[in-house]
């Protein structure tokens with residue numbers, strides 16, 4: 195056994211794991227029918243569709259063997275095994291055997307929020323579309339509120355982006371991909387991370403620069419704000435391949451437009467759907483405030499989204515990163 199394996203094994207034994215069952219690699223092969231149904235590839239591994247003995251459909255993430263260190267694997271297991279929430283993807287099991295590592299999740303069948311944002315929605319009735327967007331926004335906010343405050347350990351995800359939000363058959367969002375997540379004591383409100391995590395466009399400024407204040411769950415709030423704006427804009431607000439200034443422009447455009455009491459026709463927002471769109475924009479703008487202390491908590495975001503539009507203010511100054 196390598197030093198790294200010994201370390202992972204010790205952590206797994208010492209940690210009180212709530213639920214996930216440990217599987218042998220031979221069982222993983224059976225569950226995935228010898229890896230014959232690939233769903234997709236990520237930075238850390240390949241995801242296959244599979245079936246447990248009781249017939250439950252699962253997604254099995256098989257980690258690349260080149261991932262020498264067990265850190266991401268342990269992080270994902272330890273973070274997610276402490277959770278149980280309708281808006282957080284459930285970890286059902288894992289495999290850690292020699293160089294083989296795999297994670298077994300509930301299968302979430304309706305693609306990612308990124309797919310949904312990109313999808314042509316012109317044949318969807320506007321009121322249905324905006325109700326769905328609003329419900330997705332509330333669901334993600336509730337999932338994050340739970341991770342930040344509601345489960346036994348405080349969890350900061352650090353990589354909230356549309357690709358990591360899966361949608362179930364009722365379009366309920368489920369937060370996935372806990373590779374960068376960090377557990378911290380519920381009494382501690384700040385934490386530190388080694389290395390730079392996150393994804394450009396969604397990553398909070400304090401994760402890059404030292405002078406923005408302490409690192410806390412407000413980093414996820416920032417990423418959430420970007421997602422909320424992206425959902426309203428119906429497009430990526432940051433696209434490194436095409437236009438590095440698009441994010442900046444969209445955010446300012448929306449801010450100025452709303453400040454001057456303009457309507458949002460250009461974004462397919464009608465009178466009927468304007469309230470929902472405005473709420474999501476206002477929430478998004480508050481969440482992407484440069485200083486973490488000026489951003490709302492996720493509980494406040496849920497209240498803002500569920501409350502009356504009249505009670506929402508514009509952020510006082512456009513000081514976004």
Ligand SMILES: Nc1ncnc2c1ncn2[C@@H]1O[C@H](COP(=O)(O)OP(=O)(O)OP(=O)(O)O)[C@@H](O)[C@H]1O
Nearest residue numbers: 233234235236237238241253299300301302306371
């Ligand atoms: N529980 C699941 N149910 C259904 N599909 C899933 C599930 N988990 C992941 N997938 C799909 O598998 C693909 C790969 O997921 P994975 O989390 O490994 O990578 P990623 O999020 O795309 O990239 P990275 O991990 O590098 O951020 C994605 O397209 C995702 O939609």
